[in-house]
Amino acid sequence: MVKAYIHDNKSDCDYRAPHNSGTELSLEELAELGVIYKYCANEEAVDKIAEERQYKNRDVVDIHKGSFRNETEFDEKLAMFYKEHLHEDEEIRYCLEGTGYFDIRDASTPENWVRCLVEPGDLLILPPGIYHRFTLTISNHIKALRLFKDEPKWQAINRSTQADTLPVRRDYITQINRC
Numbered sequence: 001m002v003k004a005y006i007h008d009n010k011s012d013c014d015y016r017a018p019h020n021s022g023t024e025l026s027l028e029e030l031a032e033l034g035v036i037y038k039y040c041a042n043e044e045a046v047d048k049i050a051e052e053r054q055y056k057n058r059d060v061v062d063i064h065k066g067s068f069r070n071e072t073e074f075d076e077k078l079a080m081f082y083k084e085h086l087h088e089d090e091e092i093r094y095c096l097e098g099t100g101y102f103d104i105r106d107a108s109t110p111e112n113w114v115r116c117l118v119e120p121g122d123l124l125i126l127p128p129g130i131y132h133r134f135t136l137t138i139s140n141h142i143k144a145l146r147l148f149k150d151e152p153k154w155q156a157i158n159r160s161t162q163a164d165t166l167p168v169r170r171d172y173i174t175q176i177n178r179c
């Protein structure tokens, strides 16, 4: 079951530490940010969601030190995922093994990050245009399924004043302001 809470915004320790401020969020509060959580006991349950939402492709990312040629490449990959970004498509991620944090920018309280700890079986659906980032936990490993509507290409748009004006970003803000 996902665990969601406000990030403590401390930068004096590893961003893979929990950074739990103690203020938890419910699944309903996550939904108000446009984030949908589902528990899937197996990949058949994921296949059903993929079919319902007309996803055609997927890939598997297995992120741990051993899956990179050296520590520098590992650190660079983590830094890339940890850059605040959005996608022009919906982002569906399913945790197969290990753990990880998806941090969601709280558009209603822009200084807040909502940290979502995912474990095996947890599936998150992030809407297009939501600013977010990802990191491992201190266990330094996740194996995750990434669903893609069409071609399995990871295209992230890092946060910028230009990205703020993208139609997909404006549509997201309009969507959550209706909640």
Ligand SMILES: CSCCC(=O)/C(O)=C/O
Pocket (backbone or CB within 6 Å): 061, 081, 091, 093, 100, 132, 133, 134, 142, 144, 146, 154, 156
């Ligand atoms: C654990 S999935 C790898 C991270 C990723 O694909 C993404 O877009 C994070 O926001």
Ligand SMILES: [Fe+2]
Pocket (backbone or CB within 6 Å): 085, 086, 087, 091, 132, 156
């Ligand atoms: Fe992402």
